[in-house]
Amino acid sequence: MSNNQFKRGELYSVINGMATTAVARRLQKNFRKAGLDITIEQWSVLYHLWKEDGLSQLELGIRTFRDKASTTRLIDNLEKQELVIRVASKEDRRINLVYLTDIAKPLQQITYELANQTMNEALLNITKEEIEVVKNVLQRVYDNLTSKDLI
Amino acid sequence: MSNNQFKRGELYSVINGMATTAVARRLQKNFRKAGLDITIEQWSVLYHLWKEDGLSQLELGIRTFRDKASTTRLIDNLEKQELVIRVASKEDRRINLVYLTDIAKPLQQITYELANQTMNEALLNITKEEIEVVKNVLQRVYDNLTSKDLI
């Protein structure tokens, strides 16, 4: 994967952190076309587990911009599809650590390709510099609204 | 309302056209704090009716980036709260024209103020030029994904 391509794909998580998007719908459509039966919301959780397996539900919620309740149900559904399992932490039994199953692991490659392909469609005719500005601004908007009293 | 302030507020509709956001959540919170019992999704519909009353459901769907089904149910809920009424078009009886009620009309002022205030929080420390880039890029992303086979 070229470094440039992947950096473009990251914009998705920023935009998606902000909203349900045309990008999200297109990615969902591309998943379906490829025969993948996962929602982009489920994918956003898997995405972070592929980067670091065994995160707590709370940590997953923070990284995917979700509250506890939404995270619980997303993981309920992921567990139903046998894509993840919950394991109670030994240090602190309040905590559920979430692990990828062998079913989920091979999905990383194909979904990354679909995400890259989708972002290339979305970012056609948009320059690297513009993308940097958008990422930067949306992050600052998010920070402005979450640093103080929210969360 | 200063022209500059209002142009800033418009970013909301672009960002929101793309996603459910920290901005959306903050605006929802500000509505609640002000005692307004409407969701930001409902507000996005009212927003377009304040600009032009009596739009069809389909047209409202296009302007708010929703499909027909979602638009139907949003308007169901708005009608339940007596904020809008549906009137069958005389020219084409398939079409429902959606009109604001006297209950909805006075909400324009206060919700615009809350939206402006929210955008000022969100866009603190972000320049006019950056905002222009973000609006422009998100619009082009949307166009890239909707011009051809989607919609």
Added chain:
DNA sequence: GACATATAGTTAGTTATGCAACTAATATAA
């Protein structure tokens, strides 16, 4: 050790989203 407080996660209730299949009304074409 006992009681209050904080934290991680779950559940209930409401709203919203998307897709697909449907109804009713209108437009097109033979």
Added chain:
DNA sequence: TTATATTAGTTGCATAACTAACTATATGTC
């Protein structure tokens, strides 16, 4: 003018979002 296709809107089904209230475990203080 009748049959066919298109269009506007609705409904059923599944997933997902947020708030608020809840359970269970852990921490802190007296």
